[in-house]
Amino acid sequence: MAMHPAPARPALSGGPLALTKESRTALRPVPEARITGGLWEARRAVNAGVSIPDGYERLAEAGNLHDLRLAAGTAEGEYANAGCPFMDSDVYKWLEAVAWQLGDPATEPERAERFAAQVAEVAELLAEAQEPDGYLDSYYQVVRPGSRFKELASGHELYCAGHLVQAAVAHHRTTGRTELLDVARRFADRIDAAFGQEEGRIDGVCGHPEIETALVELYRCTGERRYLERARYFIDRRGHGLLPGGRWGRSYWQDHAPVREAEAVAGHAVRQLYLLAGVVDVSVETGDASLLEAAERLWEEMAATKTYLTGGIGSHHSGETFGDPYELPSERAYTETCAAIASAMLSWRLLLATGRARYADHLERVLFNGFLSGVSLDGERYLYINPLQVREGHLRDEGDHTAFRTRWFRCACCPPNVMRLLASLPHYFAAAEADGLVLHQYATGSYAADGFGVEVATDYPWNGRIRVTVTEAPGADRALALRIPQWAAGRWTASAAGEEVDREAVADGWLRLRRTWRPGDTVVLDLDLAPRLTAGPVQADAVRGCAAIERGPLVYCVERVDQPDGIRLDELRLDPAGPLGEGEGPGLPSGVVAVTATGRVAAAPDGGWWPYGEVATASDAGAAETGGPGAGAPAGSVELIAVPYHLWAHREEGPMRVWIPLAGTGV
C-alpha cells in the first residue's frame, strides 16, 4: 500500500462535498472552515474525545468487527448480528467520523495517532475481507453467500457500500491515504459492472438509498465519470417498481413514483432524504435541472407540511416513515436522529446548489434542535427517536423504541451518524460565492476561501451578537454575506466598521456587504434573541390551542423537573399574555439560557371511568367554552421554566413537552 500518495484528483474543498470545477452550484463549501469556540466546539470536542473512541468499543462489543473478521476468515464463531444485514455500515460511518477528525487541526496528536492506528487496523480487516472480485459485505459473505445482489429491497448491500465509499473518500481527503479508497473503489467497480439495463446486468436499485450520493463523491474524488453515471442510473431507475411492495407499501423505499414525478416526500424518512441528497448531487454534476427542481419541490412539501418545529421529520414509528401532511403528533414523533442528519445533508446541498437562504434557515433549525437532541452533553448516550412530548405515565418498557437516552442500540445507525456529522460540521457553516464569502451558520471560528478570510466571534445561540473580523482580503471588491435568520426578520441590527447597516440592504434573507475589505475590518450583527411564542399551522391537530417557546434558533421545552412540586405537566397551561423572561438553566451547564413564562394549572376534573363529556354550547360562539369533563378551571399562576429542547432528558427522564396548551382559550 502506498503511503501518503498525491490525491487522485485535487479537491476544491476538504469536506464531505468536494465540488468539481464543473459542478453547477450557486455556492461552494469553503476549503478552510474551523469552529474554535462556543457550543459546537464543545460538542465537537466531546465527539472527538469521548464518542468516537467509545464508538470503537461499542462496535467491537456489538460484534460488528467480529462479523467482518468472519468474512475475512480471521475469526471463528457465529455471525453476531444475524438478523441485521446492515451492520457493516455502522463501522463505515464510524470510520468516516474518524477520517474527518483526522483532518481537524484541533485533534490532539496523540489522539490522531490512535485514530490512525484504528483506521489502519480496520482498513486492513476490510482488505482481507474483500473478495477477489471486489465484493465486500460481511452479511452476504457469511450468512447468505448465495443471495448476493438478490435481496436488493432489504439487503442493504449498496447502502453499506455507499457508506464504505463515503468513509474512504473522507479518509483520502483528510490524509491523502488510499488504503480505504482502494477497497472502496474495488467494490464500487464491482457494483458498477454488475448493475445496469444492459443484457446480463442486474436492473435494480437498493432498498435503502445511499450509494447515489457516495458514487457522486467517488466521481469527484477520482474523476471517473462512470461513477457519476451509475449514480444517475440508480436515481433514474427508482420509482419504476423494481422493488416489491412490502409491509409498508412501495413508497417505503420511494419506488412508488420516479423522483421527477413524485408530489410529496413519502415512506422511510432517511431513505427519502438520502435519495434526494443524491438527486441534488447528480443534478449539480450533470446539469439536469429536472432533478434539482424535484428535490426543491419535495423539500418544500416536507418543510411546509411534514416537519416538526424541531426540524425533526418522520412521524411514524411503524416503518420509520413520513406521515400524511400535518400529521405531527408530539408524543408519537419518531423523528429519528438519522432523519435529522439526512435533512441537514439535503438542506446543505440545496443551499449550495441554489444559494437560497431558506435552506440555511432550515439547516440551522435542524442542527440546533432535532439533531442536537440526539446526543447527550457527555457524548455517551443517544436518542434514536426525538419526540416533542413525553407524557405523565409514559411506559418505559418500550424495547427498541425508548424515548430516553441510551448507550447504544441493537440497530445502532444513529450514534456513528451523529459522530460523522459533528466531525465534519465546520464544512456546513460557511460557503463561497463567485466573489465573496457567505456566513450562513454562526459559530466562533475561521472561514476562508479564495484569499478572503474572516474570524467569527460569538456566543451564539446564547447571545445574539456575531462579530466578524476580516483576517485576509484580496484587496479587491468582495461580498461578505450574512444570513438574517427567518425568525430574526426585522429584529436585528448590524454595523460594518462602526457604521450602522441599512436594513434595506437585506435581500432574500441575505445581508450582503460589498466593498474592498481590509484585514481588521469588522462587521457586527446583532440578532434579537428575545423569547417568543410560536403557533402551529391550523391543520396540525396535535398542537391546536398550544404554543411553543423559541429563543433565537432554539426550540424550548418544559420538563417536569423544572416546574414547582406537585404540578403534573399535562395540567400546565401557558398564559400567552404573561411576560417571557430569561435565566440560568437550572442544573445545566453555565451559559445555557432558560426561559421563564407565566403558567397556570388547569387541574383535570375527575371524569370518572369515561373521560368524554358534553360540550356546553354557548349562545356566543366566540366565547364558546367546552364544559363537562373537557374543561379544567384555571387556578393560580406559576412560574414556568423552559429549557432548550436539545438538552431535555439530561437531568431527569420524566415528562416533557414542547407544545404547551394556552390558558384562557377554553379548550
Added chain:
Amino acid sequence: MAMHPAPARPALSGGPLALTKESRTALRPVPEARITGGLWEARRAVNAGVSIPDGYERLAEAGNLHDLRLAAGTAEGEYANAGCPFMDSDVYKWLEAVAWQLGDPATEPERAERFAAQVAEVAELLAEAQEPDGYLDSYYQVVRPGSRFKELASGHELYCAGHLVQAAVAHHRTTGRTELLDVARRFADRIDAAFGQEEGRIDGVCGHPEIETALVELYRCTGERRYLERARYFIDRRGHGLLPGGRWGRSYWQDHAPVREAEAVAGHAVRQLYLLAGVVDVSVETGDASLLEAAERLWEEMAATKTYLTGGIGSHHSGETFGDPYELPSERAYTETCAAIASAMLSWRLLLATGRARYADHLERVLFNGFLSGVSLDGERYLYINPLQVREGHLRDEGDHTAFRTRWFRCACCPPNVMRLLASLPHYFAAAEADGLVLHQYATGSYAADGFGVEVATDYPWNGRIRVTVTEAPGADRALALRIPQWAAGRWTASAAGEEVDREAVADGWLRLRRTWRPGDTVVLDLDLAPRLTAGPVQADAVRGCAAIERGPLVYCVERVDQPDGIRLDELRLDPAGPLGEGEGPGLPSGVVAVTATGRVAAAPDGGWWPYGEVATASDAGAAETGGPGAGAPAGSVELIAVPYHLWAHREEGPMRVWIPLAGTGV
C-alpha cells in the same frame, strides 16, 4: 365418530360463556337469546349469508387449509404462510363462527347443511393432521417441527390451540357433536401434560394469550377441573419474565408484571384483553377475588385514559400496542378491529361478573362504533385498523396498514373474528339475575331465562323507543331490569303497563321494575337520541379545541363526500352554537340517520415554506387568539353533514374526521 351424542355436561346457556352452577357471577347469560330485527339482524344475516361463506373461500385461497393438509399429509408443496405461525387460528375462528351459526334458528336449512358439511370436512382434516400425541399446529408440524413449544414468545401455538378449543366448544354446544371437541381435548390434554412448574414440564406461557379463556370454557364444557387449573397456571405464571424482552419490551406480551400487580393496561392490546378475559373467567370459577379486582382496575384505567371515543383501543401501529395515558391521536389510531372485539369480550365478562352497568355501557359503545366499523355493509370488506381521521393527502400506499376497506389481509385475524362475534352476538344482549331478566343491550328479539321471557321491538339505534312485551312469566315476583345508558342519563322516560315510571327508580344505571309480570305486559322505554356535541379530556392533546358529534350510542364522523364541493375537510370548523339537525344519510341505506350541524370554513393562510409562526400575545389572555400562520379567519357558514362512524368509507375512500375543530375559539 359418534353422531349427536349427549353433551358431556349440560350447559346452562348456549353461548360463548356457559357458566357452571359454581360460577360466582352477578349475572348469567340467558339460555334463549334471539335477535330478529333491526340493525344487528341485518348485519348478522349478511354475516351468515355472505361473510362466513366467503371466509371459507378466502381461507382456501390464502393457503390456510392447504397448510393444514400438508400437516395431514394429504397435500404436497410449500407451506403457504411460511412467515406466519398463527394462520391455523383463522381457520378455528371461522369454524367457531360457523358453529354459532349452526345454533341459530334463523340459519336457513340449506345453508346450515352446507355449513355442517364444511365443518365435517375441516374437522376430518384436523383429525388427520393431529399427531398421535395430540399435538396439532401446522406451522410447527411442517415448517419447524423441531421447535414445538420452544418458541413460546412468538410461536402462537397455545394461541392457536385456544381458538381450536373455542371452536370445538361452540360446535359441541350448538350441535351436540364431538368430532371437533375430541380433537381439541386431545390437544388440550397434550398441553396440560406438557406445561407446569413440576419437574420435566415446561414452565412457560404463550406470547399471545387465548388459551386461558379457552381452557376455562373447556372446563365448563367437560367438567374436567384440570383445564381450569391449567388456565390459572398460565395466568399466575405470566409477568415473571418467562418471555424475553423483545423489540417492544416485555410489556408487549404482558410479561412485565403479574396481572394482580399491574397498574395499567400495556403492550399489545389484543393480548392484554384476551388475557384479562381469561383472568375474569378464572376468577369467577375459582372465586379468586384478587383476579377480578385486577381486571376491573385495569379495565377502568383503560376506559378512563386509553380508549378512543369509538371504544377503540390500541393507539400504536408499531407493535399494535396501547399508548401512554391520553395518547389518542385520531389519524394514527390503530384501534384494531380485533382489539374492539377483545374489549367487547372483556366488558361482557365483567358485566356478568359484577352486574355493573358501566361494562354494558362500554360494550354498547364498542359494538356500535369501534367494532362495527370493522366490516362493511355488504359483508365483503374489512378494516383491520379503525382510525378516527383520514387526512387530506393521505398516502394510500401503506402496505398492510391501509386505512381503507379491504377484502382480506395477509394477517387475516380480524375477518373471522368479526364473523364469530356477529354469529354469537345475541348472547351478549341479555342476562339473567337471581330473580329476573336484565336487558342491557337493545335490539328487536326475544330473550328468556327461568320461565321469564320477553320480546323486544325497537328501531334502535335510529329510534330511541324500546318496547318490551312479556311473553312468558312464572307467576311470581320478578325483576325486569333495563339499562339506562350513561349518555341518556336524565334524558329518558319510561312507562310500564301504560303508567309512567318514576325516574328515581334508576339505581347505578339500571331501571329495575319488580312485580308479578303477566304475558302481554309491556314496558316502553324512550331514550332521547337528540344529537349532542362531545368534548375530550383536557389531557388528550389530539382533540383539544374539537368536538365530536354523537347521537344515542353512535359516534358520528364527517366525510368529505358529504360536504359542499371544494371544502377541504382540514379547514372545516364546527359552530358549537349552531343547531344540530337530523336527516337521511345521503347514499346510505334507508333508515340511517345523518346529523346536520353548522360549519364554517377557516381557509388556511398561505404560510409559505415554513408553517409555524408567532402567537400574537393579547393583553387579555381570555381572548387570546393565535395569529400569524396559525390562524385562519372564519368565513361563511356551511351545512355540515355527519354520518355514523361505523358507515365511513362506504361511499368514498376519502378524508374523514370524528373530531371537528370548534369555530370561534381562536385556536
